[in-house]
Amino acid sequence: MKPLYPLTFTKADTSLPCQIVLLEESELPQILSFQEYLCSCVQDKDTFVPLSEKEWRFLLSHGFTFAVMPDSHPDRFAYLLGCLYPSDEENLGIDLGLPKEELPFVGHLEIAMADPDFRGYKMHSRMCQLGVERFAQDGKTKYVCSTVSPRNTPSLKALQSAGLECMMEKEKYGGKLRCIMLKKIK
Template structure:
């Protein structure tokens, strides 16, 4: 087993620091992966905020249509992150962000990212993201765009994506009518500058859609009178 990362992590229930490591996940890890996902889904009050993956979707990823990285404490899987190479069909996120057909095969998705409740607050999602993105170039196909969906009001997940320099490019209905932000990162444009910054309340989806239609993108959070608001701006082309 090749370790991709080693460090320490705090168990928030035991208030104890423990050694942990990360490694690639494979088909034989599927039962454990699904157990961890089930535990995380049970702990979430707003079920629509996280789109769980089916067994078929996990199999798709693990059968060389993506990659997964897991975090372990004392041999127990405590969290994982997945990248998925999507089929090119009418649901492809590339269409939602305005990519032409010939660019769709350059898109890979950041899929589900979960951490057991007792290990939250350690920035583990971010560490998993850093490690899995280092593994990305090892795939046979080279990708330019990283895309994902996030539910509005899911502040932890949005923070995670903004930390990775992803931005909100669209707000659409996905997964049979659920509203989702579509976020993207162009790996060939690493030094993006913005102008005309504005902030919008988290629940003002109408205003957000208007700004997106006018060429703005969502780039982060800003505290306004002690509350998070989304920050939008126009990229300098």
């Protein structure tokens, strides 16, 4: 776990000082445990597709993962965002019709998870913005893509706040309807 910087989130008149950290593969057990907990909390199972351990390993070695750690609970994830430089076969640029030579320049906001105890602090919007900023600074990403269930209004709004637009709706992940989102950054 690599500390990056402090960031304070607010909900109504309540401030929540946090640390933004960059996760490493050694945190995989924590990540999987957090994901399992959140899967048990999701009411509409169609809106969230968890990653397998193998997919998390790929993401951690071919992307970056931010976590929000509240100062009041320094060993607990409040929010997690996994960002990925996708493999060719998983690249959302294919769905969007990008030319093959542009696919290496695509980054994905791959998975976002918010602990229900910390919802309402607009972490999702801010962290999606930080993910896009990091892609924009890497010197190679031209397109940031993501998928979201059209029924998942909070996630859709968070992606839109980061500048992503719905380019199409398509069945993905075994028949689940998804908006395929895109932001051009170069």
